[in-house]
Amino acid sequence: MADARILVPIEESSTLRSTVAHVTSEAAEDGIEAIHFVYLASWRADEPSAARRRSAAADLLEEAALWARYDLEDVDAEDIAVETAIVGEDIYLFGPGEFADQLHRYADTHGIDTVILDPEYTPVGNTTLLQPMEFELASTPLSVRQAPVDRPARHVRIAKELTGVRFVAIFGISFVFYMILGDPTYWFDLLTGVASALIVAISLSRVSLDHDPTFPDTPMRLLRGIIYVPALFYEILISNLMVARVILSPSLPIDPAMTRMRVLVGSGLPVTTLANSITLTPGTLTVRARNENLYVHTLIPWAREGLFDGGLERWTRFVFYGREAARLPTPRERDDCAVLQGPEADEAMPFDEGERSMRSAEIPIEPKRPIDNGEDSDR
Known part of the structure; x- marks a missing residue:
């Protein structure tokens, strides 16, 4: 049974x-x-x-x-x-x-x-x-x-997606952003704006949002996102100055290292926002996001310390979940961060299962055989 x-x-x-x-x-x-x-x-x-x-x-x-x-x-x-x-x-x-x-x-x-x-x-x-x-x-x-059941025809699924709330939301956001960059009184910009917004909405409406926008959650997130933009620009400016200072001063250390930190921001759009914010900040580059862990390459010690202090993580939680969520402990306070390279490394560099299997399946190299040139072996 x-x-x-x-x-x-x-x-x-x-x-x-x-x-x-x-x-x-x-x-x-x-x-x-x-x-x-x-x-x-x-x-x-x-x-x-x-x-x-x-x-x-x-x-x-x-x-x-x-x-x-x-x-x-x-x-x-x-x-x-x-x-x-x-x-x-x-x-x-x-x-x-x-x-x-x-x-x-x-x-x-x-x-x-x-x-x-x-x-x-x-x-x-x-x-x-x-x-x-x-x-x-x-x-x-x-x-x-x-379960071995039939899925709906692709054209039915597309029709449903093109009439959904998420599609309308992504289309509206993309079109408004395009108009901010262009000229809303010029017919060509209006036409290309509609075309661009359609492409973005068709491609990303089911990926960018994990559920249909709701009131008042979505308007509050947009408002908090507007507040976050100048804060992100400030972080980018300060990081630019620090990286430039280290590059122009030979006595200051450049210490590239891979790091890992567990972030409490959620999946989907929140973790994408945090990962891209980290990459936009000079001195740090998000290499991989796996579950709740971000693997980030840092160029200088100052960038690594700022990363572990969790400033951008707290801002991301503020944008998506509000002020209470922003008060959660940082990766350093939770001891959810680690250096993976260099003398300060406190955690081994992870390998993918595929890489492990490839390493275990390495083909042994046979010893070279003497070349037979046709001459008498006695000679």
Whole structure:
């Protein structure tokens, strides 16, 4: 018999109903005891929209449970329990790795070995993950498979995306920005502005925003973002002066090193904003973002110290979550930072699994054989 319980993480998607139908059919055939539908909380408890988003998650879980009970009754398997839960509300989830960890913990607590995924499932507000959830769950002992259901035709998905709130928001922001740079009274700038905004919105509306803009969250974020712009320009100016001073003064140290710091800003747009802000600041370059960790190359010790002091991280939290979030401890205060190179290194440089496998699979070099030039070996 198959595993006694099945875990099904859910989000609003075009294939959710088909996934529920497949799971209930499989449960009835294999004698499953219980189906667990869980919703991963991608909001912060102190967000103004937290209550509304939690209510929407609870409604979706109830709907999935009703579908499942209806399907189980249809196949005469009403004895299979259907459980629902919202997971991760008590902590901040900052990346797909932490989402996978929460699923693993829930499964371990409830004695679940199998996870079935909706093929359209993405646990961060329908923003496409850089790594699929199957990849993130591969490091756990869970058996993970995708429900074999048909996805909607691509043209249907595109039509839905082109009429969504996120598309309109990104189009409006892009068009206004283009008009600020151009001339709104010139027909050519208006035409090219519309074309550029359309391209940006079509390409990035489902990537830039992890959920539909809401009131008052989105206007407040825009206002705080406007406040952040001069602060970022100030950081760029000061960093320019410090780097120029070190370059022009041979006695001052240039100490390039790779660093790592764990940032508490969230995934998607917040972490992208922080990573780009760090790169825009002279003396620091964001090399990689993996889950909640940023790997940053620093040129001088002053830049490294400023990075660990978390000024830009606090500004990013202020923009996206407000003043209370900005008061969270810095990477240095949390001891969530490390130097990875040089005499001050306090943590080993990480290697990708692919690099490790390549290193372990190096082909041994055979010793050179003597060249046979056709002459008599006795000579």
